[in-house]
Amino acid sequence: MAEEENEFEEFEQIDFLRDRHVRFFQRTLQVLPERYASLETTRLTIVFFALSGLDVLDALEVIDRNVMIEYIYSLQVLPTEDQSNLSRCGFRGSSHIGIPYSTKGPGVLHPYDSGHVAMTYTGLCSLLILGDDLSRVNKQACLAGLRALQLEDGSFYAVPEGSENDIRFIYCAASICYMLDNWSGMDIQKAIEYIRGSLSYDSGFGQGAGRESHGGWTYCAIASLCLMGRLEEALSQRELDRIRRWCIMRQQSGFHGRPNKPVDTCYSFWVGATLELLDVFQYTNFEKNRSFILSTQDRLVGGFAKWPDSHPDPLHAYLGLCGLSLIGEPNLKKVHPGLNITQRAFQHLQQLQQTWRDNTDTCGRQH
């Protein structure tokens, strides 16, 4: 009798609550209370989590695409009349600087207005997810802004004013170049050197040389190399085997990000996607991974948290879904592990890029 009850409980707890997650992302896209103030400068990444989350759930019909597209374009830092701010172009995280709302150029001259590499990356992804053709993106300006962020050692700042520099922003830069189909935005060789330099003695990647290996930075390293098409050039077979080993040892039930740390839902994507890029995700334990992710599901408000019985947030809600998508959860769209958008959005990108190439061929002009 008791065993039957337990099985019934278990079944209830591993029920995937699609509609709750759709509503979670819808609410995220509307209004957040003041206690989320620390997200102000990164709001565009939150937009991305919600939109891509809805895409994975195949629920984009619940939002108004045009409204979203206009809002995202209002965050583009465009060149001024005299083009003096090219090295600061890209996308902003939000309107926090106080530039008046505008979706058209020319840019407004302001002493402190500039793009942020992670916002340019998530801005472009979001536009693709919404089916936009990127025709209003000033690609040359974005690439100029990107070039201005790379340091001698190959890593990137987030903003031209300066910030910390590390492997996260190499991933953002590689994604931007990949999407724009234009690698003039970065010195690939230097970036590869920085990535190689971040490979730890235990075969995970740290945020930079000498630092502790970590699931998130390992994703940034491997995904960047894959997007650049340089994985096997940059790393030997032996190194790749050791990296596979480091990653696969992160599974405890779900995955953790560092040895002897607790498991956390988001690593089901960071580490899972890395394993997928390295062709060995199929050898992980899907059942235990799934059980853990679903144990962090918030059955009331939707979304996922990092741990069971914790508050859900947009990042873990999105990455939890991606983690489930990797193991083939029914009714979730497949995610491109390198670019972290659905395969559907990725195909839209591929079609766009084909159009650009065709246009360049026929007119001989740059798109």
Place this chain on the structure above:
Amino acid sequence: MSDIEETVESVQVNEDKEFDVEVEEHIEDEFAVDPTRYIFYRDRKEWADLEPVPQDDGPNPVVKIAYSEKFSDVYDYFRALLKNDEKTERAFALTADAIDLNAANYTVWHYRRVLLQALSKDLKEEMKYITNIIEEQPKNYQVWHHRRMVVEWLNDPSEELQFIADILSQDAKNYHAWQHRQWVIQEYKLWDNELEFVENLLEEDVRNNSAWNQRHFVISHTTGFSDPAVVEREIQMLQDRGLSSQPGLLERVLELKETHCSPYLLAFLFDCYEDALENIAQKEKVEEEEQKETLRKALEICQLLAQEKDTIRKEYWEFLGRSLRNKYGNGTLSDEPMAENPEPSISASQSQEAS
């Protein structure tokens, strides 16, 4: 993990502030002018010359944050200062209010740094300020970056190791803290006592991976690992934790296997055998018996891991076993520990698909 994750974690901290504002507004009704009550910037005479700049999200804001009056007021004036690039004491004071409300706003921190230089502010005071903020919000990227800038300007790392030790005493794995520590040590060549510091942390928690990483960091930048005396010392350190000694790496590990049969140890053994197989294969005259025996031992380890010691990674260990057999086995092996196991006709991912 990411900037985002850690700013979201810090979200909980700000809940108290909302409450404070409400209390203050209530007090206003009951008392006469109280010198300690909060006055909005828009009501301060000394700010009357400045036109506040509201945030403009356009007709259809997305992921809009609902700010209180107090919050909007501070930031409306911050935006005004920014627009004029005003470099004054009042601007500097306002940045502290803005940081108090949102310490993750990198523009505020940048602007504060511009003012620190333009106004030639006391950087030692700034060190005290940033120390307090990091103690409150130790997982915020901006505050650590700010501290690094101030230390660089002062060219004075004398407080750093103690400060970071204090932060680590609250969370011994704080990635920001360790990163800052590595930067300080490398930049100012403060290697001398670091090994001892690491040993103390390992005393508290031998499983602290950050501490082990730091150990590798120090040794690789100082003595290096090629000196046999260094290797001996490292082994001695492990021996002092109850592990026995034997000459030769493989023999040592095999002995350990008897009493400490962890997946990591077995995986290490597997790697040793794999390396041995590669060495054998590269010799001019391949020793077939040796190869067979080494392969047998390696496959035995795979099976032990897959069936018993590390079952969560069963598929992976079986995959490694297959790969090894394909590479080094030949069809005539008759005493293989694993049953004949050709590549499965469906992919492993198909067979594992979640129901």
